[in-house]
Amino acid sequence: MMPIWRILIFLGSTFNLLTGQQGERAERILLNQAGYRPGDRKIAFIRTVPGDEFEVMNLATNKPILNGKVGALGINDRNTGDSMHEIDFSSLKSPGRYQLRIRETSMVSPEFVVAADVYDVATLASIESFYYQRCGTEMDNGTPWRHPPCHTADAVFFDKPSEHMDVTGGWHDAGDYGKFVATAAVSAACLLSLHELHPSKFVDGQLSIPEAGNRIPDLLDEVRWELEWLLKMQRRDGGVHHKVSTKKWTGEYLPDRDPDQRYIFGVSSAATGAFAAVMAQAARIYDHFDPPFAQRLLRSSIHAWKFLEANPSIVPSGGFRNPPGVEGGEYGDTKDEDERLWGAAELYRTTGSLEYHRYFLTRFKQLGGMTYTVSWQNVQNFAYYSYMMGPREALDNDARAFIVATLTRYADRLLGRIEENGYRHVLGAEEYYWGSNSVALGYALDLIQAFRILGSARYREGALDQLHYILGRNPFDQTFITGVGDRPVKHPYHQFSMMLRAGSPVPGLIVGGANKNGRLRGKVLSGFPGKCYEDNGKNYYVNEVAINYTAPFTYVAGFFSSLAEGKERVGSIGGR
Incomplete structure (x- = not known):
């Protein structure tokens, strides 16, 4: 019998394949897409600030259960060139499914869960x-x-x-x-x-x-x-x-x-x-x-x-x-x-x-x-x-x-x-x-x-x-x-996955990540070392x-x- 976690992975891979967005994606609140354990510190980041207040929506009731102020400009990150603002929602401890939103704007986070077993x-x-x-x-x-x-x-x-x-x-x-x-x-x-x-x-x-x-x-x-x-x-x-x-x-x-x-x-x-x-x-x-x-x-x-x-x-x-x-x-x-x-x-x-x-x-x-x-x-x-x-x-x-x-x-x-x-x-x-x-x-x-x-x-x-x-x-x-996640890597350089063409790659694989020295066919991905990455199966x-x-x-x-x-x-x- 297939383990339940394996069924969840397979369904998630299929969903991500069917709903994958093309082209530019809307700027979102950045957080851990696997979720958070109840007692852990919970910090999200945004790079643009369309509003100064956030709220946490309980997706079971579609009602806000927590709100607060977006942090003032924190760090100008030298590795990426990004200016970071912090959202601290650590007081959220009740298990459930949630989404962060910037009030009176369209900016949201991925949906996420709070549970002991998120990892x-x-x-x-x-x-x-x-x-x-x-x-x-x-x-x-x-x-x-x-x-x-x-x-x-x-x-x-x-x-x-x-x-x-x-x-x-x-x-x-x-x-x-x-x-x-x-x-x-x-x-x-x-x-x-x-x-x-x-x-x-x-x-x-x-x-x-x-x-x-x-x-x-x-x-x-x-x-x-x-x-x-x-x-x-x-x-x-x-x-x-x-x-x-x-x-x-x-x-x-x-x-x-x-x-x-x-x-x-x-x-x-x-x-x-x-x-x-x-x-x-x-x-x-x-x-x-x-x-x-x-x-x-x-x-x-x-x-x-x-x-x-x-x-x-x-x-x-x-x-x-x-x-x-x-x-x-x-x-x-x-x-x-x-x-x-x-x-x-x-x-x-x-x-x-x-x-x-x-x-x-x-x-x-x-x-x-x-x-x-x-x-x-x-x-x-x-x-x-x-x-x-x-x-x-x-x-x-x-x-x-x-x-x-x-x-x-x-x-x-x-x-x-x-x-x-x-x-x-x-x-x-x-x-x-x-x-x-x-x-x-x-x-x-x-x-x-x-x-x-x-x-x-x-x-x-x-x-x-x-x-x-x-x-x-x-x-x-x-x-x-x-x-794993709302937006997982979809195009790893993995010959088995690439040549099999099963629709989605083998799950559970970690890719190498940003590489300031890697230039496929001479292409420079970014002037910042922490942004030298693309989800490209040939790279x-x-x-x-x-x-x-x-x-x-x-x-x-x-x-x-x-x-x-x-x-x-x-x-x-x-x-x-």
């Missing part, structure tokens, strides 16, 4: 989107988004094309069909970390996937699909191949009609370190559901660690680079110290072995603490968070104090950025580059960790502001997730999807969801 559909849709990224299998779960098995042939080794290996499975990385260990590990880690944070929220039968009904949470079933592929990428000596991809981009195809030969590229220590980390993390989680599988994961993690011990310098020298003549995703990394530290932290937390703790203690300061968000190329924050989630008696006092201090400075700096931004968006002007939405969501993940470790609700509020941005409170008056610079964009969204939305009762562990990590 549940987006959370589950984003998790199920990983199912639609599955490689090497038939896609058919009763929805329009289906295809026969794809990419079932063995891949050949790039440096030895006469030799081949089975590396089927896993998730397609993005809008095309490559598979990369760096993004796979970080994406799986985001989802596993969410499960570790709130295991009661994720149960069997929430998704429309083949494994539903096996008494294992569907979230873990989906992550296992990626873990099984990662296991295939490990070489006999413990090293992990960097990626599986084609040599050149030759066109756009349905997954099952992709004609290009796929190649296995060389081992990298960055990929091996990330592999060691996520396998150790997964081992302690799956031990509750499938102990033999958990032991297999842990053995593979330790085997990868032994490879790193035998190769203390980065492999290959200087870090992975695409060989001459190879185009497409490289995911090169010139430093592997952060992946090694993350691997040590996860192995210590899973095994309690002092050898991993000693490694962590001799190196945790060398990376300089927290200066940038979690990403496929920067994972030291994951190392620090994993360490702090261990029992207090297992933590070194000096290491704990260092992490608390660096996290405090880092998180406070992020809050300062949010306060200075007209949309309460965390990105600096220089951070509107490829995948900018994932950067903002990574910062939101960091702020959630700051809330959990340090205890201040200010950090939680800052994280929630980024969710508001992704879900419609942004310069484009649209959500950046397919299938992969701004509208391509990727698993490492969706995964941090799942973490953030899942944190604020009400999928199950339970309280966050606030300020108790590491013995606080």
Whole structure:
């Protein structure tokens, strides 16, 4: 039976397709189109002020239930050029369906709901989107988004094309069909970390996937699909191949009609370190559901660690680079110290072995603490968070104090950025580059960790502001997730959706967002970095999807969801 949330997504996608407006759209009040939880702060924005009073209409009665003054000019936002006025309707706490209006004018907001579960559909849709990224299998779960098995042939080794290996499975990385260990590990880690944070929220039968009904949470079933592929990428000596991809981009195809030969590229220590980390993390989680599988994961993690011990310098020298003549995703990394530290932290937390703790203690300061968000190329924050989630008696006092201090400075700096931004968006002007939405969501993940470790609700509020941005409170008056909201992104660069022509794209996918450096055919989208975006299915610079964009969204939305009762562990990590 199809879950109710899936029916709502399908009906919403159909409605948006039928009612989509063309050309210029009327200026509206900007807010979170998914809605608001009753107790949360509720802030909307307008850029033009046709009137100075607003009212909240109860759509069940068509009567106003709240009114107030539009805020005076707040911030002239440098990233977008917009002059922002604030509407604070936080006193609205009763569940229901509403609309904001500027009195005696035609300016309105999207219709929205106030309810405890406003983030549940987006959370589950984003998790199920990983199912639609599955490689090497038939896609058919009763929805329009289906295809026969794809990419079932063995891949050949790039440096030895006469030799081949089975590396089927896993998730397609993005809008095309490559598979990369760096993004796979970080994406799986985001989802596993969410499960570790709130295991009661994720149960069997929430998704429309083949494994539903096996008494294992569907979230873990989906992550296992990626873990099984990662296991295939490990070489006999413990090293992990960097990626599986084609040599050149030759066109756009349905997954099952992709004609290009796929190649296995060389081992990298960055990929091996990330592999060691996520396998150790997964081992302690799956031990509750499938102990033999958990032991297999842990053995593979330790085997990868032994490879790193035998190769203390980065492999290959200087870090992975695409060989001459190879185009497409490289995911090169010139430093592997952060992946090694993350691997040590996860192995210590899973095994309690002092050898991993000693490694962590001799190196945790060398990376300089927290200066940038979690990403496929920067994972030291994951190392620090994993360490702090261990029992207090297992933590070194000096290491704990260092992490608390660096996290405090880092998180406070992020809050300062949010306060200075007209949309309460965390990105600096220089951070509107490829995948900018994932950067903002990574910062939101960091702020959630700051809330959990340090205890201040200010950090939680800052994280929630980024969710508001992704879900419609942004310069484009649209959500950046397919299938969710009054105006969802409709034309992602996602070859499966584009070539299938099912009417609407696969739901639950996050697109890259504003990119000041991306100029499709030389077209400049805006003179402001925060407005360099268009919902154009050909513009992969701004509208391509990727698993490492969706995964941090799942973490953030899942944190604020009400999928199950339970309280966050606030300020108790590491013995606080």
